[in-house]
Amino acid sequence: MSLFLNRGQTLRRVVGSIAIAAALAACGGGTSQYDKFEPGRVIAFGDENSLLTSEGKRWSINNITTDETTKVDTFSCSSNPIWVQRVASNYDYVFAECNPKSAAVKAFFRASNGAVVDDLQAQIDAQVAAGGFRSDDLTTVMIGANDILALYKQYPTRTADDLKNDAADRGKALAKQVNRIVELGGKVLLSDLPDMGLSPYALAEKAANTDVDRAELITSLVDAFNVALGTNILIDGRYIGLVQSNTRSKLMKKSPGSFELKNVKESACLASAELPDCNTKTLVEGAGNSTYLWADEWHFSPRAHYEFGRLAIARAEDNPF
Incomplete structure (x- = not known):
């Protein structure tokens, strides 16, 4: 089963950490009346979690279908959309990298594969050089997973407290760049960092090391980043x-059953199918687009992107942009 692009749906809010919840209270939607925001463009900043290749491939699971008669495989870039595709599709916008119907392009990538927080400034600079921001620009930002991985790999050469302080500094640096987008005129859908301590990579590190709970260490780095x-x-x-x-x-x-997930601990993609080349023909036995939480050891599945996209759409529609 593949996941397809569609219009946004209302989604209940859930309570997060104290610092993030406090920010949400001010950065979330209210109950007062206001004109619904209709963006003129959607611009995606961040890392590979907010990016398609020039061929429309994603750092998740690509959907391949096989014609029963001809046995020919067909790749659909519109199936299994990443979260920013869902946001763009909510306004009937498409990215040039996935535009099978040759529609007018009103969604754009500034994100880059492997990007860390320090790279966000250059992405914003590139947008400024290309004409800047408009008051009706809706930007998306999700970045930091590569920072957390790089920091974690410095343990135990560096102490956990030192690494958490560094993670907090990077969260603060991200906030500075997000605020800069606002100063330049854009509206921002900002995703905090998902809990990478739940990833197959983190669980494997926990199993391989007995000094400290490595998965909890990764979670603590994410928490420090998000609080800052x-x-x-x-x-x-x-x-x-x-x-x-x-x-x-x-x-x-x-609560995996609430999301129709059957596996939240292992990678859906075969180890030989490195992202962005993993597809529905290169999954481990029993894996599916919508039943696994993780595509590989560090990147999310289409089901997770679907959920992140739903949250983003709800926030875009509820906020008084």
Whole structure:
């Protein structure tokens, strides 16, 4: 089963960490009347979690269908959309990298594979050089997973406390760049960092090491990052909508049946099928697009992207942008 692009749906809010919840109260939607925001463009910033290749492939699971008669495989870039595709599709917008119907392109990638927080400034600079931001631009930002992985790999050469302080500094640096987008005129859908301590990579590290709980260490780095992010962004829902991907990732792990997930601990893709080349023909036995939480050891499945996208759409529609 593949997941397809469609219009946004209303989704209940869930409570997150104290710092992020405090930011959400100010960066979330209210009950007062306001004109619904209709963006003129959608611009995606961040890392590979917000990116398609020039051929429309994603750092998740690509959907391949086989014609029963001809046995010819067909790749559909519109199936298994990543979260920013869902956001764009909510306004009937497409990215040039996935435009099978040759529609007018109103969604654009500034994200890059392997990007860390320090790279976000250059992405924003590139947008400024290309004409800048408009008051009706809706930008998306999700970045930090590669920072957390790089920091974790420095343990135990560096202490856990030192690494957590560094993670917090990176969260603060991300907040600075998000605030900069606002100053330049854009509206921001900002995703906090999902709990990477739930990843197959983190669980494998936990099993392979007996010094400390390595999965908990990774979670603590994510938490330090998110707290600093949430306490340093501009607290104004007219400009920033906070997408609580962290809370949603924890909920999918805690209650997989609520999301029709059968496996929240292992990778769906074969080890030989490295992203972005993993597809529905290169999955481990029993895996599916919508039944696994993780595509590989560090990247999310289409089902997770579906949930992050739903949250983002709800935030975009609820906020008084």
